[in-house]
Amino acid sequence: MKHLHKPKLSLTYLLGLVIILSGCTGGSSNKSVTDADINKGTEGIIMQLEKNAPPEKVFEDTTFPIIVSLHNKGTFDVKEESKGYISIGTEKNYVELGEEKELMEFEALGKSIFDQNGELFFLDVTAETKKVGAQSELRASTIFITACYPYKTTLGTSTCVDPDIFQSDKRKKACEVKDLVTNNGQGAPVAITKIETRMVPSDEGGENFARAQFVIHIENKGNGEVLTNEREKIKNACTSNPLGFKDFNKIRITAKLSNEELDCSIDETTEATVTLRDKKTIARCTSLDSIQRNVDAYTAPLKIELDYGYTHTISKDITIEKILKY
Amino acid sequence: MIRKSSKIIILLLLLVLAYGCTNNSGSSKTDSIKGSEGLTIDFLKGNPQERYVVSDVEEPISIILELRNKGSYPDEEDENILGRGSVHISGFDTNIIQIDSLSERVDREFLTGRSSLNPEGGFDDVEFKGTIYPEDLIVDRYEPTILATLCYPYKTKASPSVCIDPFPFDESQDKVCRIGSTKLSSQGAPIAITSIEQEASASKIQFKINIKNSGKGDVIKFDALDKCDPTQGELFARTDFDKIILERASVGFSELRCGPFPDGNGIIRLNNGEGFILCSIDKESYENEKSAYTTPLNLEIKYGYRITETKPIRISKVTTTS
Numbered sequence: 001m002k003h004l005h006k007p008k009l010s011l012t013y014l015l016g017l018v019i020i021l022s023g024c025t026g027g028s029s030n031k032s033v034t035d036a037d038i039n040k041g042t043e044g045i046i047m048q049l050e051k052n053a054p055p056e057k058v059f060e061d062t063t064f065p066i067i068v069s070l071h072n073k074g075t076f077d078v079k080e081e082s083k084g085y086i087s088i089g090t091e092k093n094y095v096e097l098g099e100e101k102e103l104m105e106f107e108a109l110g111k112s113i114f115d116q117n118g119e120l121f122f123l124d125v126t127a128e129t130k131k132v133g134a135q136s137e138l139r140a141s142t143i144f145i146t147a148c149y150p151y152k153t154t155l156g157t158s159t160c161v162d163p164d165i166f167q168s169d170k171r172k173k174a175c176e177v178k179d180l181v182t183n184n185g186q187g188a189p190v191a192i193t194k195i196e197t198r199m200v201p202s203d204e205g206g207e208n209f210a211r212a213q214f215v216i217h218i219e220n221k222g223n224g225e226v227l228t229n230e231r232e233k234i235k236n237a238c239t240s241n242p243l244g245f246k247d248f249n250k251i252r253i254t255a256k257l258s259n260e261e262l263d264c265s266i267d268e269t270t271e272a273t274v275t276l277r278d279k280k281t282i283a284r285c286t287s288l289d290s291i292q293r294n295v296d297a298y299t300a301p302l303k304i305e306l307d308y309g310y311t312h313t314i315s316k317d318i319t320i321e322k323i324l325k326y
Numbered sequence: 327m328i329r330k331s332s333k334i335i336i337l338l339l340l341l342v343l344a345y346g347c348t349n350n351s352g353s354s355k356t357d358s359i360k361g362s363e364g365l366t367i368d369f370l371k372g373n374p375q376e377r378y379v380v381s382d383v384e385e386p387i388s389i390i391l392e393l394r395n396k397g398s399y400p401d402e403e404d405e406n407i408l409g410r411g412s413v414h415i416s417g418f419d420t421n422i423i424q425i426d427s428l429s430e431r432v433d434r435e436f437l438t439g440r441s442s443l444n445p446e447g448g449f450d451d452v453e454f455k456g457t458i459y460p461e462d463l464i465v466d467r468y469e470p471t472i473l474a475t476l477c478y479p480y481k482t483k484a485s486p487s488v489c490i491d492p493f494p495f496d497e498s499q500d501k502v503c504r505i506g507s508t509k510l511s512s513q514g515a516p517i518a519i520t521s522i523e524q525e526a527s528a529s530k531i532q533f534k535i536n537i538k539n540s541g542k543g544d545v546i547k548f549d550a551l552d553k554c555d556p557t558q559g560e561l562f563a564r565t566d567f568d569k570i571i572l573e574r575a576s577v578g579f580s581e582l583r584c585g586p587f588p589d590g591n592g593i594i595r596l597n598n599g600e601g602f603i604l605c606s607i608d609k610e611s612y613e614n615e616k617s618a619y620t621t622p623l624n625l626e627i628k629y630g631y632r633i634t635e636t637k638p639i640r641i642s643k644v645t646t647t648s
Contacts, residue, residue, distance in 0.1 A: 158469045
């Protein structure tokens with residue numbers, strides 16, 4: 001009988017060891033704080049109405065809550081000089097806001113390695129219904145909430161700079177000039193979807209010099225509209241003040257290669273601004289400094305920033321009922 | 327029962343030990359001159375580190391390359407020309423990573439070839455010291471690939487036995503050797519002499535000497551070695567590649583007449599890593615011999631060679647709460 005017990009014990013020990021060992025390997029993670037990649041996603045500020053706030057049915061001459069959650073799921077901090085606006089629109093004949101203003105300012109911090117979810121806060125407003133009128137028992141109405149805020153898309157990457165335009169130098173190269181496709185976004189509603197990298201001959205210094213040029217593909221991947229990044233225009237988008245068609249779809253672009261500013265303007269007189277058409281556009285940025293062609297290919301840091309305003313609206317239909325006495 | 331199993335275990339252990347002993351025997355002299363490598367280059371572990379996390383202050387960086395001579399050149403009698411070689415690093419933004427000197431000469435003193443006395447060959451370290459400047463790091467994560475390029479001169483020597491037959495068409499004689507082809511094993515160099523094809527006529531014996539780039543690098547014209555260093559400001563031309571100099575081709579005391587040399591005197595051109603040269607010896611050199619005999623065909627070629635090694639690194643900016 002004793003002989004029969006031995007293998008069972010060994011098997012138990014073996015199983016135990018396997019469990020302990022597997023536990024040991026799975027328990028630790030090599031990912032450090034700095035490794036966290038927060039610069040992804042195509043969402044900026046996400047706005048939602050809380051359930052039953054406002055309720056679908058409300059009675060006349062009563063107050064009801066409107067609670068809006070604002071979640072900054074992007075990477076840009078909407079704060080201080082870059083604070084946002086939120087406006088609540090109602091049919092004034094039927095719904096009146098309480099003491100709260102119709103236009104409010106807000107701040108919401110974006111994602112960071114310390115808060116990888118971004119800031120979430122709630123806006124609580126009390127509204128009051130008016131009489132629905134003698135001839136009606138109920139009245140349909142809509143509540144609109146519009147957010148208008150400045151936002152920024154930042155893409156930081158490493159790119160190959162190879163001044164040997166025609167690949168005539170037979171020297172071995174550390175990197176290869178190629179396009180960069182970024183489908184996951186950069187943590188903002190406007191995304192850089194592709195960067196085409198090319199080396200072009202320099203008009204200064206003759207044939208022995210080259211410049212780096214980047215064709216940047218930009219797309220509005222969010223549900224809202226892109227505005228110019230002028231503060232006053234962003235505020236106007238949340239009020240009844242007029243906006244021209246030229247105030248929409250404008251994005252200011254700045255880019256740096258190896259800490260040197262790139263030229264992204266169409267000509268010398270204009271600012272580096274691009275206009276979205278059907279939610280898409282391209283920008284062309286060229287290095288100002290010429291690089292000598294006999295310099296070995298190297299990897300350089302490339303940083304692209306897009307500045308714009310953004311606005312989007314959510315709404316909810318409510319029904320105002322008369323309180324019937326009999 | 328236990329005793330029997332113990333005996334089996336001891337027997338197995340002995341077998342394992344005996345197997346290990348046979349594998350650990352020292353290299354013979356023949357081993358020391360084989361292989362298809364010359365100088366090799368490798369990044370010393372941790373130099374550079376795979377990743378750097380930098381704050382606002384400058385961070386030192388050290389790139390150490392280990393050079394080994396895994397080939398047979400130079401031996402004690404050879405003139406050591408390895409000092410013409412150089413190693414340089416590139417592939418990174420010099421605003422962010424500033425290295426004191428991007429190019430270093432190879433120190434020939436320590437890079438002796440493999441031999442029966444030194445079966446591992448010589449080795450040396452080349453260090454590039456520098457600094458990472460975070461103020462020019464405009465992105466959170468910078469990921470360059472460091473490319474180390476080693477260009478060096480090298481020589482391949484071979485002395486295969488060939489048959490010298492003054493009467494190649496006389497079948498009536500008993501001969502110690504016959505004119506034919508010989509395949510050669512590697513010679514401890516990146517360029518190998520792979521085979522000798524012999525052909526005899528009444529007036530001369532011809533040797534077709536086949537050459538191949540058996541290493542992992544590129545063959546560079548000996549005179550163009552300095553173009554490897556980008557700091558010299560010269561670019562490689564297509565004609566700077568795949569050229570080998572024939573330094574010596576002799577049978578006994580007789581020098582062979584060799585050709586064709588379309589690129590100049592003594593230069594053999596490789597095509598897709600392979601090439602050949604035709605050499606011949608006139609009958610006057612061996613007409614006094616009465617019968618066939620074997621003798622070494624002494625061959626020596628000289629060339630430049632380029633190899634590279636890469637190491638990707640990552641420089642991340644540390645984010646602080648302040």
